[in-house]
Amino acid sequence: MGAPKVLYPVASLSNEEYPDHIPEFRQFEKDFNVVYKSFDQPFEDIKELFRTGDLNDVEAIWLTGAVIRLQYPFNDLIDYFPETLRVIALPWVGHDRIDGAQLRSRGIHLVNIGDAPSKDVADIALQLTLGTFRYTHFFERKLRESNGSIAKAREVIGGTDVDTKTREPLPPTDPKRKNYTKYVTVGGKALNSPAGKVAGIVGLGSIGKEIAIRLWAIGMEISYTKRTPLKDGELSGLPYKPTYFNSFEELIPHVDLLVLAVPHSSETTHLINKDTIKLFKRGARVVNIGRGSAIDEDVLLKALDDGTINSAGLDVFQNEPNIDPRFVNRHDVTILPHLGSFTEDNFRNSTLRTIENIRDVLVNGGQGIHLVN
Missing domain, CATH: 3.40.50.720 (NAD(P)-binding Rossmann-like Domain)
Known part of the structure; x- marks a missing residue:
């Protein structure tokens, strides 16, 4: 044979x-x-x-x-x-x-x-998380565009507005807004530390667990939802103690950062939609490294505009291999070309x-x- x-x-x-x-x-x-x-x-x-x-x-x-x-x-x-x-x-x-x-x-x-690929994807989720809290992607771009001028790159800090055509954040016009001890905003969006905030992970499988370890390591509290809660044996092996919620809808109001780590299915399509977006804390962040279909992107963009969502970090998109061009020039969205497993x-x-x-x-x-x- x-x-x-x-x-x-x-x-x-x-x-x-x-x-x-x-x-x-x-x-x-x-x-x-x-x-x-x-x-x-x-x-x-x-x-x-x-x-x-x-x-x-x-x-x-x-x-x-x-x-x-x-x-x-x-x-x-x-x-x-x-x-x-x-x-x-x-x-x-x-x-x-x-x-x-x-x-x-x-x-x-x-x-x-x-x-x-769990660890590599989780690394990208961490990078996107830091981007949503600190806008590192935006400041790197501004530093390059200013030919390395730190002062020029930081001139927008304290600002409350964006250009209506370009969506670029504008420097503050009120001198009082240049007081960094009071006003650390870009285009009206706050820059925050993730430490002490609550991260809610949707799908605490192998990738979700690796993400949780990284977010816990930078000081975040971990909550999660999945079809069935982790068993005692699984929980005992974790360095953190996650809080379980029975459903996506129950989880949302309690988190400062929502991380989507779910595969595509009929149940996960448009988890973020016109109804669930109303459940978020105002100014929450969203990271997606699962599947682009989990987010209704029209809803997300509207929520970014009205401040319901402070910022988002996306490695996956609804219409891959192309993405909605409205994401490209936003200062409050970190985008990557589905890079999670690329090592x-x-x-x-x-x-x-x-x-x-x-x-x-x-x-x-x-x-x-x-x-x-």
Whole structure:
């Protein structure tokens, strides 16, 4: 019997995700029959590859961005997968685009990388948090624009207004507002320390727990909500004592910072909406490193304008890969290009987790180390 066949889909013009620099992946190529196939083909041609072509005996699929960028939904292919297929492995966390239930009905395991990127994503959540409290992104930009003039970069401190056209904060016109012991505002928005404030985390899973550790380390109190509260064994292993709320709506009024760390689902779509925005403390902050669909962005922008929300830090957006241009020039929004997991360490760890998952199913007869369906 030959080595188990693993499909590694590639793009026709480049193979930007190919991790051939990792020794464990090169060993994986020796242990398995890894087939590299371009998916930049018409749907009917791909179907035939699985039905009667050279993919009709594939046992695993290592999913790549080449599949996600298909012109048709990946789920449309499920009915055409061969009976030999036993596992589809995602080298990332999110699996909401893949029909796990349909795969399960075919006896196909869907696996992801578990908590591999948790620490890296949590680092970005911390950076966004500091940005929402201290506006560091804005002041860095002003310092660069002023060619390194500290005085010029700080001239807006104490100001209460923004330019109606550019949305840029204006320097204070009243000399009394230049008293930093009394007025530490930018465009009417207060600069605060996160220490002593309450952070509410929606989704205290592996990523949420790492975020909580970082926010607790800078002096924040931790509250959270999730489907079921943490068990005593989980709580005993934490350096902080989080406060549990039964629902998102119950959590909101008690927090100074809301952090969204949830996957996409029907239950998490537009958690922040025209009704829940009314529950926030005036001047609260919002950070989102989960999925952009969790926020109705029109509602958030209006809340930023009227001061309901002081500031926001966003690494994910509703309409990725593009974002609403209204976010781009706001001083009260820190934006990043979905950067949470982008470290060398994470991509190496993700590769190793994907290898472990496939080995567990094809060699050990397991369900995968990180089964998600």
